Amino acid sequence: MKVVVLLGPPGAGKGTVAEVLVDKGFKHISTGDLLREQIRLETPLGIEAKKLMDAGQFVRDDVVVGMIRDLMKDSGADAKFLFDGFPRTLVQAEKLDELIGSLGATIEHVVQLECPAESIVERLIGRRTCEKCGSVYHVTFNPPSNGDVCDVEGCALTQRADDTEETVRKRLEVYAERTAPLITYYEVAGLILKINADQPIVDVRADVVKALGKV
Ligand code: AP5
Numbered sequence: 001m002k003v004v005v006l007l008g009p010p011g012a013g014k015g016t017v018a019e020v021l022v023d024k025g026f027k028h029i030s031t032g033d034l035l036r037e038q039i040r041l042e043t044p045l046g047i048e049a050k051k052l053m054d055a056g057q058f059v060r061d062d063v064v065v066g067m068i069r070d071l072m073k074d075s076g077a078d079a080k081f082l083f084d085g086f087p088r089t090l091v092q093a094e095k096l097d098e099l100i101g102s103l104g105a106t107i108e109h110v111v112q113l114e115c116p117a118e119s120i121v122e123r124l125i126g127r128r129t130c131e132k133c134g135s136v137y138h139v140t141f142n143p144p145s146n147g148d149v150c151d152v153e154g155c156a157l158t159q160r161a162d163d164t165e166e167t168v169r170k171r172l173e174v175y176a177e178r179t180a181p182l183i184t185y186y187e188v189a190g191l192i193l194k195i196n197a198d199q200p201i202v203d204v205r206a207d208v209v210k211a212l213g214k215v
Contacts, residue, residue, distance in 0.1 A: 004021070004111065007179075009171075009179075013204055014030075029081060031086040053162055061089055126139040132153040195211060
């Protein structure tokens with residue numbers, strides 16, 4: 001089993017980078033996407049999560065860890081997991097270590113995407129998403145070819161409820177307080193690969209693929 005973690009502030013480009021690694025056989029697991037699916041289905045978990053997500057706050061550790069545990073429990077030895085937005089707290093990082101340890105694996109690399117706050121605000125306010133296929137665009141940096149319509153599905157693109165400037169700044173505060181300590185956690189373990197994410201998408205993707213080598 002191979003496990004790679006994408007670590008970085010909201011809007012650093014974790015989902016955008018993940019797209020190229022999926023082509024290399026990774027199963028992309030975004031806890032944000034899993035939670036948004038619960039919201040779409042209007043489950044009790046989704047109703048609770050929506051309030052927190054719209055306010056830029058984290059969902060409870062036990063809820064998120066439970067979702068990951070369910071996804072990984074029947075995995076074979078050849079599975080390749082790419083985590084995006086998980087772990088996000090020290091408790092989640094410790095639980096992930098326990099979980100993959102019990103499956104006889106360890107984390108191979110943690111890709112840390114570095115990007116300044118002002119670029120992030122511009123990126124998230126201009127992000128547009130296809131609710132049908134999950135494709136992510138940016139009105140300026142990665143526009144769809146045809147107006148405000150998804151290139152894959154042809155349907156109208158939407159803006160995430162948490163992509164307002166006020167909520168983005170709150171998310172950045174929560175990241176600094178609760179997620180940034182994971183950088184030291186993984187540096188101590190010798191797992192961090194630092195990537196400059198403040199450059200064009202094509203260059204960030206190429207740097208990540210190069211840094212990961214033959215994973
Ligand atoms: P989640 O969905 O994970 O959001 P996030 O971490 O805030 O990250 P984003 O999806 O906003 O950004 P990204 O880094 O993937 O950037 P993207 O590639 O889209 O989580 C949402 C919420 O769910 C959390 O706030 C929390 O409430 C909850 N949650 C999720 N996981 C949780 C957990 N483990 N524990 C507790 N709660 C949890 O790119 C952004 C935009 O920029 C796009 O428009 C893109 O086209 C553009 N772009 C990307 N790269 C570049 C570039 N290099 N140059 C120019 N533009 C770029």
